[in-house]
Amino acid sequence: MILTDNVRNNCENSFEFIKDILDMQNNLPIDSIEQQFKALLRDEHIVVEAETGSGKSTRLPLWAAIYGKVLVVEPRRVACTSLAEYLLTEEANPDQLSVGYAIRFEHHFDENTDIIYATPGVALRWLSEGNLAQFSTIIIDEFHERRWDTDLLLALLKQQQSHRLVITSATIDSQRLVNYLSAQHLQAKGRNFSVNVLHHASDSRDMPDVMNIDKRITRLVQTHIDSHQDILIFLPGRKEIASTQNALTQQFSEQIQAGLMDIIPLHASVTDDERKRALTKSDKQRIIVATNVAETSVTIPGVTLIIDSGLERRTHQRNGRTVLSLHAISKASSEQRKGRAGRVTDGVCIRLYGKAAALELLTPPELQREELVEAYLAALCCNARLSQLSFIDPLPEKTFIAAQQVLLSMGAMTENEVITDYGRCLYQLPIDTLFSHLITAMDTRANKEAMVDLAAALSIPQRLWQPPRSEENIEQLYRWLGNVFCDATALIKMVRMDECPEWLAVDDNMLAEARLLSVQMRELLELPELSVASRFKRDLWQDAVIKAVPELVFLRREKRQQAMSNGIIEVSSAKDSLIDNQTPDGSLSQAAIVFDQFALPGRGVKQNRILAMCSSPVTLSQINNAELGELVQGDTVEQHDGSFKTAIQRIYAGRVINTRWIEPEGQSARSAIVAMLLAGEVMPDLAPRIISDISQWNLYLALGLYNADFVKREPDSVDVIEWLSQQIEDLGIEHIDDLELFEPSDFTFEGIPEWERQEFDERYPREVKLTDLVMAIDYDIHRKLVVANYTSGNRKPDPKRWELPRWQGWRVQYRKASRIIDIK
Structure with a gap:
């Protein structure tokens, strides 16, 4: 296997710690189960319980290879490349079995490769294409992370029963997996380096709290800095990492300037330099401020002190939507974090919550927390019905039904849960199902290319750019975008340009990933290369998007201009969106296509706050031409010449977007006549009498006073508008001028008998x-x-x-x- 220098450099950093362990000790903890594993694997599924760093990810594939080709499913791309690189060494792979890997943008293997590391997404696609038949054993590593794609893959493999399955888990919940698969259970004990746990909380029941977390952590680091070489701090997200990093930098500025200390962020979108500094031993004292990406899959050498905030950002379902919010971690995650301090020597773990804090035992699986559209489509493409798959945890019924409705509305599946050709086309694209649908629904090649490039920019893990803040650069941006403030246009231009302007704050790593994804999709769809992308007309492209998914169109509220609605949900513009920028003439776009939304829990029990992350302004004329919303008859007014005109309004999301005036005729005329009668504009004495007669009749019925022997009318309640409309039709009135031929006495409602009416009116x-x-x-x-x-x-x-x-x-x-x- 030949690896690129860039991949090789990134991988080398991940194995410093593994090599340290091998230097200290020839055997790994996992070696204690080798003979049992090989004996059982001949005929059984196996669940292996072993901590991260025990050697399971490298030893188990080598042992399983005695029975044929092995696929190892790793939840993260870095783990795939790193483990494959490590097994190239003679020290790790003495028999020199061939090893490769497959991730979204890179495949390094051939038909003779013995062991292939792959991400769950790749494994699912191979399963849908029938390419897993070449493997004798499939190992799903780090299953305790409970990603939706690993849960689905396991359910599909369990149903097929065509492979030996090995599932590894680092948590105490492995017995459920054993029962689920009817598998054998093997456990490898970890190393015996102790970790002293301290709880930094005022009460033993205190839960994790984000308040003043940067200041609290800085004080703790000051106290313990002299006792440890490297410190790893777990925080919930980039916001907290940035504030804590700033606080630590100010506190230890002298040590940093003297070259004695390094403070390093570690999350999904750090630079290559930051990642290298975090994963490589250093002569400097290091403080690594990380998200839960550091819990598994990456190894950080030299850490002997853990400071655990006890917090993470986690998706979950709320009011039918997937939202991201701050959560306390589970007990299983807290143990994972603690274990990072006891790899090569005794360590310390300081938890910023009480010893008796009511943490969940395990982190809920993603299939329980998120929308199921993508999982549903993947199952269908693997010729399985999601409703008939057996999962380790049952799927939520409401979320399942919602996903089913989405795929049915797209035409991706039939009522019998059978994938359509269109559904298979959607699944081929390695992006969100909504974007796949939009791409395939585009009517021209130019529009399809534009949608591909936008989807690529929105499918990367982090934001591609930050809009400028200075007035001068904002004006430059407006001109650069063709005199429009459009998030979508900006992203498409960035993906297509060889070099972006310096005044754009573009993340080069994310831009490179977006371009790779665009290239991949263009090849798959047989579209022109990115370097010769077709020019597209923005308004025509938008019209095609509106036709494909009309609910993406949002209209500003009349009274609350910062909010937009599509008649179903309300969104607010994200801080970095361009949609709220005023054009040079001071105007603000009144409508937009919202391509990307981000839901956050709002205040209160039942509220969500949904942010519009990527918007493209559209005109009210475009909405009207697309015939969105509904037509409603408005007022009828008398013209100067004595004729009448009726307003026909198109209403979308509660706002009138178009009004046209017509001469009323037919049903429209009858509706106008009824409105004028009820408003007292004609026959002013009629409406009060009719309204009174019908209201009293409905009350008469409700009180149970109806007697069929005396009352001619059927015992049904009556609507005033419907009754008047019927009377007008029965009298043959087709034009407002026809009313001149009639008197109010021609409109008579026969309800309560005359001999009862006076007494009834006195009582009620x-x-x-x-x-x-x-x-x-x-x-x-x-x-x-x-x-x-x-x-x-x-x-x-x-x-x-x-x-x-x-x-x-x-x-x-x-x-x-x-x-x-x-x-x-």
Whole structure:
């Protein structure tokens, strides 16, 4: 196997610690189970419980290779490349079995390779293509991380029963895996270096807390800095890492300037230099500030002190959406973090929470926390029905149904859970299902290329760029984008340019990854190379997007301009989005396609805050031309010449986006006539009478007073608008001018018999007049409640019960403005 220099350099750093251990001790902890493992693997599935660093990721594949080719599924790309590189050494692989790896952008193996390390995504694609048949044994490593793709892969392999399966886990939950697979259980004890655990909390039940975490950690580091060479600090995210790194840099500025100390961030998007400094031993004292990426898969040499915040950022379902929020870690994660301090010598772990803090035993699996669209599509492409797969933890029913509806609406599957050709086309693209759908739905090659490049930019793990802040650079950006503030256009241009302007704060590593992904998709879809990308017309491309997924169109709220809605959900612009920038004339785009959303838990129990991360402004005309929303008949007004015109409005997300005036005719005319009658614009005496007659009839029915022997009408409640519309149609009125041929007496509602009506109105009046007080009366039959609503009058005291009709057995309330009181 031939590796690039860049890959080789990155991999070498990950094995410094493994080599240190080999120098100290010829045997690894995993070696104690070698003979049992080889004997059982002939006929059994095996669950191996062993801590990270025990040697399981390198020894087990070599042992399994005696039975044929081995696929090792690793959750992270760095682990795939690093482990493959390590097994190239004669020290690690004395029999010199051939070893390769396969990750999203790189494949290094051939048909004769004995052991291949691959990410779960690659393994799932091979399974869907029938390419796993070449392997005799499949090892799923670090299963305790419970990624959705490893859970799905295991469920599919369990159903097929065509491979020997080896599952490794570093947690105490391995017995559930044993029962799930009917497997044998082997356990390898770790090294006996002790880790002293200290809890830095005011109460033993204190939970992890992010408040002032940078200051608290800085004080702890000051206290313990002289007792340790290297310190590893676990924090939930980049924000906390940046603030803590700044605080530590200020505190230890002298040591840093003297070249005695190095403070290094470690998360998913650090630079190659930062990653190398974190994973390589140094003469300097190092303080490594990391996310939970440092829990597994990477090895950090020399660390003897762990400071654990007890926090992580984790996805979960909330009100039907996947949101990212701050969580306390599980007990299993806390043990993983602690173990980082006891690799080569005794260590210390300081936990910023109480000893009795109510942590979860295990981190909930991703299939329980996230949307299932991608997992559902992957299962279908592997010719499996997600509803019939057996998972170690049952899938949430609501999330399953939601994913099913999404794929059905896209045409990716049938009602019988069978993948369609279109669904297989979507799965070929190594990106989110929504972006796959948009790419395949584009109507021209130029539009398809634009969507490919945008999808590539939005599918990388971190943000590609930061918009400028100075007014001068903002003006440059506006001109550079073609006189529009558009996130999507900016990303497409960056992916396509050989070199971006210096005033754009572009992450070169992320840009390189986005370009690689674009190149891969262009090859797959047989599109022109990135260097000769087709020019596209922005408005035509947007029209194609709107047609494909209309719910991506959002409209600004009229009263709260910072919020946008599509009639289903509301979003707010992310801080780094361009959509809220005013154009030189001071205008603000009123509508946009929102390509990327990020949901956060908001305040309150049931609220989410959804941020629009990538938006592309569209015009109201584009929305109207796409016929989004609904047409509603508005007011009818009289023209100067005595004719009438009716407004036909298109309403989207609660806002009128277009109004056209027509001469009312047919149903439109009838609706206009009804509106004018009810507004009293014509026959002003008709509406009060009809409304009173129909309201009393509905009350009469509700009170159970209907008697078929005396009442001609059927016992059905009546809607005023529907009744008037029917009367107009029955009378043959087709134009507003036709009303001149009729009198109010031509509109008669026959409801309560005449001989009963006067007595009924006295018992249940619709209006009550007292001295200086007039009230309109409403009746709530179900609650047996009468509400007297203030209409007019100068009377200040509230009405008394004795002044009102008897209403025996009814509760009575008086309402004036927002004030409501019970009348006793």
